Each structure stands twice: as C-alpha cells, then as structure tokens.
Amino acid sequence: MKGKLLLAGAMCVAMYAMPAYAKDSKDVTIVLSENVDMLDPCMSTRSNIGRVILENISETLTELDVRGDKGVMPRLAKSWEEVNDTTWRFHLREGVKFSDGSAFDAQDVKHSFERTFSDKNSCEVSRYFGGIKVTPKIIDEHTIDFTTDPAQPILPLMMSLLTIVPSDTPMEFTRNPVGTGPYKLTEWKPGQQIVLTRRDDYWGKKPAVEQATYVSREDSTVRAAMVAKGEADIAPLIAMQDATDPKMDIAYPNSETFYLRIDNAMAPLNDKRVREALNLAVDRDAFIGTLLPKGVQKATAIVPPTTLGWNPDIKVPAYDPDKAKKLLAEAKADGVPVDTQITLVGRTDNFPNVTEVLEALRAMYEDVGLNVKLKMYEVAEFENNYSKPYPENRGPQLVAAQHDNGRGDPVFSMYFKYDSKGRQSGISDPHVDDLIARATAATGDERKKLWSELFAYLHDDVVADVLLFHMVGFARVNPRIDFTPTIATNSQLQLSEIGFK
C-alpha cells in the first residue's frame, strides 16, 4: 500500500524529531488518564487537578501522613493548638515566599479561606466545611485563629485540604496558579502539556526532580506503552490488563470502595432479611483475580482499613446461597413482596469491567430467586439515581457505586452516605444519625470508639448496604524512577516524593 511507503519515508524524518531521553536527566514526564481542564488551587481536591497542583504548586497548612502513621503533620503551619472548644490557633512558618515573590503571612491564609467560600466561583474544597461556620481572625503576621460553630475537633486535618494562595488572587477561577510549593507552573498548553519547574527559593528541602511535564492519554494501553518506551516516567493509573510487567507495574489501594447502596425505604428492600440475603448471595471470592484484580480487599465498611475507627471485628458475610433462599422464603411467608423487580443501577466506565461485574452480581441474585434487572447509565443519568432527590416511581433500587475516602477520617463519608438527611443515604435511622453527630464532635479515643460502633451497627444491625471491595489501581513506573504509589496517589502526586535510581 502506498500509505506504508509514505510512512517509511517519513520515518527517516521521525528519527531526528524524536525527543532524546538522557539517562541522567532529572526531568520526569507523568502521563495522566484525564485531561486537565482547569488548574485553580481551590479545585485541587479533584483528583486530576490535585495530582498536578497539590503540594507541588500549592501547599496546605497541614498534611496527612499517608506513608507512615504520624497522622496530621505540619506543612505551612509550624504548629497548632486548641485555644478553647471552638477555636484553633495555627502558628505559621516564617520566611516562606510565593512563586510570585510575595511573602506568605496570615493575610494569605484568611484570603484563601474566604476565596474558597466566595460566591464568585465554585471551589470544591468548600464542601468539606458544609454546615460549619468558620471565622478566621488574624492575631499577628504569622498567627491565625479559626473559630468554628459547631466545634471542629478535626480542623487541623481539614486544613490539609485547603490550598493557600496569595492575598491578591482574584475570587474568580484563575488559570495562573501561584503557590508556596517547591514547583511553579511554567507552561500550560491546554490539551497538550503542563510543565512545572523546580523553584530555587523554596523554603523546604530541595526535591530531586527538576522539571515535570504532565500529558494526558485516555487510552490505558497508550499510557502503559509510553512508560515502556521511555516517553513517560510515571503513569499513575493503568488498567489491569495493561499491567503485564512486574518490573514496572505496581498495584496500590486507590481508596475507592465499591458497594451497592440499598434503598431501605422501598419494599421488599425495607425488610432486613432481604438485605441480609442480598449480602449472603454474593460470592465475593469469585470476583477476585478474575473480573477484578488480585489485590482488591473485601470490604466491611465504606472507608478503607487505614481510616480512623475502622472495625476489625466486623466479619465479611460468608457466601451462603441456601441461607439467602431460606431468608427470602421466610420474608415471603410474612407477606414481603420478594418477587418485585429490583433495579440494579450501574454507571458505564465507572471502573474496568464494571458491566461484567454487575452482570455477575445480577446472576448471583437470580440464583437465589430474586428478580433483578440491570440498568447501565452514563454519568449524568446515573447521578439522578445516585443523589437525592431520588426519582419518583423509581421502584426498589440497588445502586452500584464507588466511594473515595483516603483522607483518614470517616467524617468525610458518613453523614453524606448514612445520615437520614445525607444526600446519598439509603437509610433513615435515628440511632445512626445520633452516632454520626456524636462521633463528628468527639476527639481522640472517644471519636475512634464511636466510629467503630457506627460501622458495626450499620453492617450487622441495620444491614444498610452490600459492601463489596476496597479497590486497587495499577501504576506503571519507569525503572529509572524511585517512586511508590500510595493510597493518596488517587488524589495527589507529590513530585518531592520522586527520586532517581
């Protein structure tokens, strides 16, 4: 074919045009799975933006230790203390400069906070402060107080989400992020690449990486190929079927938990025996290493085991279809309409093999005599079923979803997933509401105990949902790079944690 001839001819040109990768280069290329639409620091809780910005360009007052178990560590704040029940005082690091040359002080913190809650933008970070009134007060240049109503025992942890911008940053979304981090944005060609360059005037330890280039490819095969070929150094996310080289590919918990939310208000799902049957009918082991990768962990809570208060005493329901059938028969004898059609709602592209996984679940439910229909929706349509207000005349529903909480505390999940007023709650139980409220306000061991109690109550007494798996992701890392992905890699990728072998 003529095309091939032309191709061959053009290849001579190509050989010269190819970028050369020197072995001792201190530059890295990171290939992301999604295009980066915006780069506003206050949007860095969105994973694709966070991987570029968080702690690279913009820093936070505190930081959660995801590699060890030191909990909340200082970053831009040197230290903090509780002044009284409702007030936290943060002592800020001195001698820190933004990449635009201005000095970092309490005014910047106050502005960053106010900007996040401004009605001129749609900053994501503000969601973590929903229902809380926070008043920042500058004490001196490097001391700031936050008074909260109600009391926020985990305010230092919440501060690990708030990125600090200089006080002259406009309230509207900016496309020119300025921060105190070890890197600054030096090039952004939308759809092509983003380049961060190391700063010489960074306050902290100088990282090894001099320059980082971010590109995005939606196809996992291409991302894997780029690292294999040396065009990229790190692909934080590749599909299971592309993770074929143990020398480069690393599995890591991606902080997502896959579960089926049960609509507890609708018959027959309002009967506890039916909900138990839904749990007993699933052969969880059958998924591991087949439709789902080997490293996935069976879940007993909606948050991963690294979370405060995770309860090791809760047992994963055993696969017992006979007991499930028996429970359904009992329920039927009591007049529960167990033959009603139940809709299993899923989202296309939610994770690899999602349709096959849901088909298998549906088949397992049919085996115990339930009448389940699978419906796959694209994201917008799915959202209508996933979040309140739920559609009228929806019938009994199981919603298959993933929930991401790698932030160390259940508070970011529980209200929202289980409180009677929670936007994505399938239950309404006053004892649950009470436990959530008390745990949210508690500190230390008391907090841990209350969360543990809540997890056990939800799993064993309410049987609120069908908790399935804590998922894993695969990263491909070029052998010249020293980098280990963690549970935080789903939301950030600190260039200072990358070394060279």
Added chain:
Amino acid sequence: MSRLFRQRAVTSLFSLLGLIVLVFFLSRLTGDPTSLFLPIDATDAMRENFRELHGLNDPLLLQFWHYIVDLTHLDFGESIRKARPAIDVVIEAFGWTFQLAIMTMALVAFCAIVLGSIAAFRVGGKFDRLVSLVSLIGASAPDFWIAIVAIVIFSINIGWLPTSGTGSIAHWILPIAVLFIRPFGLILQVVRGSMISALGSAYVKTAKAKGVKNTPIIFVHTLRNAMLPVITVMGDQAAALLNGAVVVETIFGFPGVGKLMIDSILQRDFNVILAAIMVTALAIFIMNLLIDVAYLFLDPRIRY
C-alpha cells in the same frame, strides 16, 4: 457564482439556527452540569451558587434569549468546565482537527485517484485485484484496532515513531496514517468504478483509435469526467473528518474538536457544545460551497 453563494448562505444560516435551537434545548433537557461539575458530596449552598453563577436558575426561554443576544455580539459564553471563553477552546481544538483533516484528505485524494485510475484501466488484472483487496480491508478494519496495533508495531516493537502526543512532525504520522486508511479504501473504490464506466465511453474509443497514449487518456480525458461522484464522496469523508476523529484523537492524545465535543456533551458544557457545532458547521458549509464550485469547473453543463 455570487447567486450560488447567496443562496447557500441563506439556507445554511437557517439550518444553523435550527441546529442551535435544537441543541440548546435538547442538551439542557438531558442533564444538569451542576451535579457533574461539583463533587457528589457538594452542599446545597454550593449547588445553588453554581446554578446562579451560570444562569441555570433562569427559565429556559430566558436563558435562550440571553444566549442569542450574546451571540449577536459574537460572545459564545464561558466554558463551565474550563473557566475560559468557549470559542477560544473550540478554535484551539478545531485548528488541530483542521490540519489533520486537510493533510489526510490531500493524501487520500492523491493516492486513491492515482491508484484507482490505474486499477480501472486493466479491470481484473493483478494490480486491480491487489488494490481492491487492500482497499476493502482498509475500508472495513475498525480504526481503534488499527491505531493500537500501529502503536504496538511502529512505536514499541520497531521504535521508529512516538506513541502519541503532539510536538514534532513525527507525531503526525501515525494519526494521519490511521485516519487515511478508511477514506482511502472507500474513495479508491469510487474512483475505480467511476473510471471503469468513463473508460467505456465512445470518446475513449475515438482517442484510442487516433493513437493517443494511455496516460493522457486516463489522466487528461477520462479522469475529469469521472471526478463528479468522487468529489461528492470525498466531501462526505472530509465532513466526517472535520467533525473530529474521536477515536484517533482519544488514542493519540490529539487535542481535536471531536474529543472536545464528546467530553463537553458528557459534562453538559453547553456553551462549548454550541460553539463547536457552529464552528464545524461553518467549516462544512464552506467546504460544500467549494465542492459546488468544483462541480462548475468539472462539468460546464451544470448551472446553478
């Protein structure tokens, strides 16, 4: 000619307006960008603020009125997703698509016309059979598969070309080669068919009887007469390329308009959808006009 232009401009304007109305209302009926932009655990206050900020609380007809008024000032609105003017986003992406489409179509036209004409001259000959086989395979192979296989062969195994991305001439080769295959196969078949019937005409016999050589018979006398159906099919194929080559753009990480449109539809980024439709519609309108003009030159009997 100017009458042709006026006529086409008026009809195109009406269809464009119809398209805007349709897309404006249909896209808004199918979903709300609020829940797609904001995280699922966003507070009600955040949702309310988002709707207010982007005018989504106004009645639909009022939103439409605002949109049309802004449009008369050539203001296409902001992209919700990218927080910058929608038209800038679209023009940036369309530039890539346009270059890709032009280069691919030029290569396709050249190869398909030359090879198709030669194949038609000796119908059933070895060359004809080979070309037909190759073009049939090309026209029927799925492009996502070709793209991945091409990357595996040329980038990974042989290592001649970069896997994907932009930046150098080498980055263009694989996307163009993959895009080339299908229209090449199709147009080659049309050229061949059209040439076979033209070569059977009386004037070809006359030319042969006069002793004219084969090359001028094919490329001077017959080809011009055989070009009309070819131009029509090429127009179709070029329009498809101008709408963006979603698969190729996705796999090779090319920031073109096809991928942009799909993403904007999924995210309900209304202003970008509308701007992208208007820009591509304009391009296709101009291309159709050029095709009409080409008809005039190729066949003087055609009058508009």
